[in-house]
Amino acid sequence: MTSDLFASRPWIESPAPIDDSVVGMLGQHEAALFYHLARSYWRGEGTIVDAGSFLGKSARCFAAGVRANPKLGPTTRIHCFDDFRCHDLLTVNLVREGFGDEIAIGDSTQTYFDRQVAGDAELLEVHAGDFHDAEWQNGPIEILMVDIAKSPSLGSRVVEQFFPHLTVGRSLVVHQDYHHVWLPHIHVAMEYLADSFELVVPRADDTAAFRLVAELDPDRMRRIIANDFIADERVELMGRAIDRLPTDKRFVVQLARLNLLAELERFDDMRHGLADVRAVQPSQLSPNEATALRTIEDILDMHDIADVYARGDHERALAVVDRVLAREATPRAHAFRAVILANRDAGADAAVAARAEAERTAPPELRHTLMGQTELRFGLVDAAQATVRQQLQAISADSLPANLCDLLVAVWKRRPPTADADELLEDLGQRFVTDAEVDWLRARLAFLREDAAAAFAHARAGLDRGGETRRAVDLLASFQLTPAAVRAATSN
Numbered sequence: 001m002t003s004d005l006f007a008s009r010p011w012i013e014s015p016a017p018i019d020d021s022v023v024g025m026l027g028q029h030e031a032a033l034f035y036h037l038a039r040s041y042w043r044g045e046g047t048i049v050d051a052g053s054f055l056g057k058s059a060r061c062f063a064a065g066v067r068a069n070p071k072l073g074p075t076t077r078i079h080c081f082d083d084f085r086c087h088d089l090l091t092v093n094l095v096r097e098g099f100g101d102e103i104a105i106g107d108s109t110q111t112y113f114d115r116q117v118a119g120d121a122e123l124l125e126v127h128a129g130d131f132h133d134a135e136w137q138n139g140p141i142e143i144l145m146v147d148i149a150k151s152p153s154l155g156s157r158v159v160e161q162f163f164p165h166l167t168v169g170r171s172l173v174v175h176q177d178y179h180h181v182w183l184p185h186i187h188v189a190m191e192y193l194a195d196s197f198e199l200v201v202p203r204a205d206d207t208a209a210f211r212l213v214a215e216l217d218p219d220r221m222r223r224i225i226a227n228d229f230i231a232d233e234r235v236e237l238m239g240r241a242i243d244r245l246p247t248d249k250r251f252v253v254q255l256a257r258l259n260l261l262a263e264l265e266r267f268d269d270m271r272h273g274l275a276d277v278r279a280v281q282p283s284q285l286s287p288n289e290a291t292a293l294r295t296i297e298d299i300l301d302m303h304d305i306a307d308v309y310a311r312g313d314h315e316r317a318l319a320v321v322d323r324v325l326a327r328e329a330t331p332r333a334h335a336f337r338a339v340i341l342a343n344r345d346a347g348a349d350a351a352v353a354a355r356a357e358a359e360r361t362a363p364p365e366l367r368h369t370l371m372g373q374t375e376l377r378f379g380l381v382d383a384a385q386a387t388v389r390q391q392l393q394a395i396s397a398d399s400l401p402a403n404l405c406d407l408l409v410a411v412w413k414r415r416p417p418t419a420d421a422d423e424l425l426e427d428l429g430q431r432f433v434t435d436a437e438v439d440w441l442r443a444r445l446a447f448l449r450e451d452a453a454a455a456f457a458h459a460r461a462g463l464d465r466g467g468e469t470r471r472a473v474d475l476l477a478s479f480q481l482t483p484a485a486v487r488a489a490t491s492n
């Protein structure tokens, strides 16, 4: 019956019986997959976990499925995990289109979730909060849907908290982000555990599903949790993950491998890889595939422009950026043009105009960092430092944008911070009295100056001030530490 399900793939023909108006990020086939798994695969031998519930669409699909399953009982629960916060512009737009409301990045989305799942509320157990802090204490998991592994640290948490509760021969891990370019850590982790998993759904929209068929090796899980892979290993695992897929379902994962190569700054390999992928690309690309391809092309083009510029061929760099702008006028391409023009004799006015265009079109989360990041990318460290300082001066909000702080630290890493940095922190400390970001800037400055005791103390101060765990995880990873280790090391 189960293998029939994976062979007959009812999700292709038979959609999830939920209202078309339900707002969410799932494609039609994956929404139907979730429904059919809950309806025909789930036996009530473990729970269903909906990790990354967003506005409730995946929960609705699972709930509709269990309602159609004779195993539904009074204690049946679907466990929903999310921090219910707006993380990106896509969410801002979905909420505007779906509910007619204007929200901003950082706002709560919980009311929309509650509204959309109201009819199924008694079937759901909601775990609201940063998933970095989530703990699983609800026994075996039969279906684990993962749409929350948006960073390596979140991916580690999924493996750490949930994987020990999977049952051999029964449990499914359903990765909604598998056919995406941005999260190669998911492919690396699943491939590293490939001896224990069988690929049962190679692709339904962006999703792939795996069944646990053999005990998980605790040492392998530990390495995944610690994200302890060298670059070559990651690339090799990614290659094997691609080979595991049927040839007609490899395209996006091949592009994800190219993104991994970009992260590792292996741009020549990336270029050859892109030529190979293009040579066998499907004749008709779906909209998602076309976006994935454009993303990778953009990453490579932007690298090439900065590279040509660094070699002194500014005219060619300008020609390439103009070609990119003609294809798609992204804020980043405008920013690249502004930087090239600003550093060219006859370009001052045009540079100002290009910069204004970059800032006008930049999404809010990029607004403060776009120019500084671009200058840093071109190796113009002084210019980047000046831009970051100017942006920090200009901030009128009551909290410090985290990505601007990260950019400041990136500048410090390129140019060892002097006494100016202490003055700047003094000033920020007075302006943002209760902001943990200031403590964490102090911690990172101390770390760069090899004063580990001060780094620990400031990191601890940020945690004590209520700084978010998600943020601390990323910062402390650069010290090779976790928040728990910092707390332990600085407790009396």
Ligand SMILES: C[S@@+](CC[C@H](N)C(=O)[O-])C[C@H]1O[C@@H](n2cnc3c(N)ncnc32)[C@H](O)[C@@H]1O
Pocket (backbone or CB within 6 Å): 023, 024, 025, 026, 052, 053, 054, 055, 056, 057, 058, 059, 081, 082, 083, 084, 085, 086, 087, 129, 130, 131, 132, 147, 148, 150, 154, 470
């Ligand atoms: C792509 S959405 C999930 C889509 C959803 N499954 C659906 O059916 O439409 C990813 C979700 O991950 C959540 N998320 C991202 N980072 C998180 C974190 N650190 N803790 C908890 N949730 C997080 C976001 O709030 C978002 O709702």
